[in-house]
Amino acid sequence: MKQLSGVGVLDKAALVLNAVEASPASLGDLVTRTGLTRATAHRLAVALEVHRLVGRDPSGRFVPGPRLAAGGAAPLPWALLAAAAPVLAQLRDATGESTQLYVRRGDVRVCVAAAERASGLRDTVPVGTMLPMAAGSGAQVLLAFGADPFPGWDASAGSAAGPAARVGPAGSIAGPAELPAGAVFEASALEQVRQRGWADSVGEREAGLASVSAPVRDATGRVVAALSLSGPVERLTRSPGQRHGAAVAAAAERLSG
Missing domain, CATH: 1.10.10.10 (Winged helix-like DNA-binding domain superfamily/Winged helix DNA-binding domain)
Known part of the structure; x- marks a missing residue:
């Protein structure tokens, strides 16, 4: 060699x-x-x-591995990653569904931790998988609570961003929630996510699959990841958030801080 x-x-x-x-x-x-x-x-x-x-x-x-898949200018929250395994496993065992943790890296979200069911490979997401920000409940959460200004936002506009602007970490003003190209959800869906604290999706990323996600925050309250649960529509139903939203949000809260 x-x-x-x-x-x-x-x-x-x-x-x-x-x-x-x-x-x-x-x-x-x-x-x-x-x-x-x-x-x-x-x-x-x-x-x-x-x-x-x-x-x-x-x-x-x-x-x-996650250090390769989620590499980039933004550091991976290693303490959070270490704490994620038992929380993901508990949620999987309580619901019987696969669970994942995603972080955003530009135009994609990366699975950095997962707890998979013993069977049902069709609905698993291996660590290191990169998924688009245009579909899925995990993408909705990361967009709805994203700490960074959205593409196209004029930082010089400040509080003049208008009624669509939202308050970000430490009171900073974040721009209107511009959707990624090809997004299969509406901008109004992101406002609903912020109001109820979780997102769900049915067949957005792949036909026959459903998911529920909730935001994970660091000690400052900034959202750094999305905790997700996924599985076939036959089990999660066409209203997966009604079925598992509270459990996913509670798990994300345990992992936060």
Whole structure:
């Protein structure tokens, strides 16, 4: 193997990261894609998993971990992520449905933690999955309570933003809730989300699937993530928020702060 950095183990680890960024990879896939021995590929992948640079999908294949998937200028709330596992598991066990935690990264939301049902892979969302901000209850929550001004908002307008403006963290004024291109929900839906404290969706992201989401806040009250529950419409019904909204909001409240 050609060394690029002069640090052999780092170059080998980079090969593993490149391999999982391409697509989910079994151990055999890692060996094929990297040229490393089976033992070395496994050792490095497991070590990278400990540091959350690599994760696993429901089939056990290696995928980008939350540090890769949610990388960017905005730091990932690691303390929140560490606390999320038991809360997501409790909500899954209480409802029998898969649960997830999403953070926004520009035009997408990223699943950074999940507690999956033992069966029903069709409605699972592996850690590292990137989903559009144009559909789904998680997107609605992150848009409705987003800390950053929405695209197209003129920061110089200040409180003159008009009746559609809303109050952001620490009393700051956030702009009108402009919808992402191709959004399948109306702007009025975001106001409803803010009023009741949770969002639900039926078939927005994928036909036959429903979800419920609620905002997770940091110690300052700023919304930093969306806690979600998802499953087939047959179980969640066409009014999933009526069925699980209170439970999801309560779980998000436990995780907040």
